[in-house]
Amino acid sequence: MKILYGMQRPDEGEIRVDGSPVSFHTPADAISAGIGMVHQHFMLADNLTVLENVVLGSEPRRGGLALDFAAARRKIKEISDAYGLGVRPDVPVEELGVGDRQRVEILKVLYRGARILILDEPTAVLVPHEVDELFDNLRGLVREGLTILFISHKLDEVLRVADAITVIRRGTTVATVDPEGVTSRKLAELMVGSELPSPETRESTVTDVVALSVRDLTVRTGDGRTVVENVSFDIRKGEVLGIAGVEGNGQAELVEAIMGMRPCEVAALTLGDADISHWSTLRRRAGGIGYIPEDRHRHGLLLESPLWENRILGHQTRRPNVRGPWIDRAGARADTQRIVEDYDVRTPGIDVDAAALSGGNQQKLIVGREMSGDPVLLIASHPTRGVDIGAQAAIWDHLRTARAAGLAVLLISADLDELIGLSDTLKVILRGRIVADVDPANVTPEQLGSAMTGAGEGV
């Protein structure tokens, strides 16, 4: 998607538009080839009118300097009427609802002459009737001869709106199917794949000792929305508790609440015997919680610091990194070397910046770091996201080994194979609530997938 829109260069392969090969260096190239992108997050200036937002960056000129708003208004009207978008050009964007804003985004792209539209998860922010409206608009666009690339992980929507469906899993095309001849169930199978990760360890290492106990955890955002509601669970030593769910259903907030990075209401939060609900993040970490964050660049690494400084991050109160108030450079460096060797981090040395490593190697460094210092509990958010297959297998091995040694793991992942393969217990989260308990030994990815979208009967 980023490649199609010229934001990234392909390593190999070619793109053809109307049969002729093209190469994009910048989004501007893509736009001039007639490809337009509607982003998931709207890129509109609230305090400007619809008209001003649409022409921003490609303003029609009159006499070289003055802006020709009249011409722009005419053109917007034409496009809006032609495709039935119903956009009013002179309303400030801040007065528009989400559905209207999306139509402005689409119009913006059409205004620049796009014939091919990429829509990235366009329904993520819409309520059902807005989705219906959007689909009507899209059908109108298609009737006028435009091409639409609709990216979504909501199966029913794809089936409703698409004329052809291509399933992509872990960056490869799995299948191209005709929506007429495929069921939602078959599509889910294609999406999640059917093979489970191997080698699978099924002999349980679960003990009776509870490592983390969560009771009635609720998280509200600043504007009062409840994003996690009354979540309760126990994780025992040697147990992997998996949380399955479509992204954005409260997983990230749950993890941040347990880490103490986000305020929450909780009836009881205990690590071992200790009540940690009032502990700071640092104390929770020092108390034995390891944390593999969902977004390693934002939360896991200092990209422009050397590896050995990244080893200290999050462990800046513990040996071998510090001695009292002093950083123990020799100790930290030696231990970084150990992680690099034990976790097979491919790097020329521990003095290179973290940014220079590939995603998989960055992740292995984080896993190695979070496993050091004998954690009691490991919170692993999407531990193998965006890493190559070799690194993925290695990370899974480390998780299994640690589990066998008595580590409790809270696993959050969008990869259903990973969840089913690694978890001893599985819970499904939907709109911030635990809606189902699933036995990973008996569940298929398809059943899990439907439970996650709320479509299934909860298994």
Added chain:
Amino acid sequence: MSGFLDRMLGRVRLGGWLAVAAPVLAVVFAVLITSVVLLIAGKEPVEAFTTLADYGTQPRSMVMTLNTGVMYYISALAVAVGFRMNLFNIGVDGQYRLAAVVAAAVGGAAVVPGVLNIVLVVVSAVVVGALWAAIAGLLRVYRGVSEVISTIMLNAIATGLGSWLVSEHFGVLTGNDLGTRPIPDDAHMPGIPLIAGTPVLVNGFIVVAVLLGVAYWVVLTRTRFGFELRATGKSESAAVASGVSVKKMIVVTMVMSGAIAGLIGMPELLGASYKYSNNFPTDLGFTGIAIALLGRNSPVGMAIGALLWSFLYNSSNQLQLLDIPKEIVQIMQGVVVLSVIIAYELVHRYRMVAEQRRVGRQLAAPAEPPKAEAAV
């Protein structure tokens, strides 16, 4: 990835010879631009620079360069502490002036004799600077007020507060000059005869400035506190996830920055004027911002920057003998700052690409002889 701002404020390190090449190139570039300006104005650039150099190398001017440089350097340190963690303490200016007013009054009252009085003056300056900066820190933490805005406004308030204190409470009239009561002779900071060939002494606070520079370096690079400060500056989200209390860091850093700012006026107060009056140097806080940018917050870089700035400032008057307005020096200072920022940015991009290539190459190479891979 770091933003342009991160790199501009030196939160991203530069390695090797490139870190030296960038500022040198920037100064050369600034000399060129200034020459062009001089030529346009119909003056002889070579002559102008020769005059500057000749004057600057005389023993007396060297002492003056050192003395002004000491104040510049302390100011740059105060600014740099904030820069390292993304805090823009624009209020160094107000902090040092208010601190100097109060400290001057304390010193002039001579409640304790001799060296004790020096210590008391310095301590009160540090405390006043720290408290004044703490206001901005607390506003940021509890009310979300950008410290840029609050410190700028606090500068204005400090100016008013300072004049009010001097005119209504601490001031005594000596001739036409309204100032605080002079600090008695026994509490003057002794000078150091560092440079031969001139009776002018180097301000004793040069020792304090050097110690501060060393302390700055040790705290930032060798302590847990410094690590957390730098981590917060590089990525606030990563710092939060690692258990750094960003709120606490903001207040502590503001207080530290203000405490150092409190020292800026001390060389002047305890080593030259011995009182706070209308002649007390102003705008040192803003000079500190320029020097911190120039030296990329590195203790050595800022020392060089402070001396360069001070040299230009002190020699500028000489240009008037050649009928060249001394403001030409300000043009040169401005161009140095701008071009150094551009030069650092170019060097940074070059270095990032080079390092990624190097890592790629080193990892690709051993693929053929598998033994070598183990060595990696």
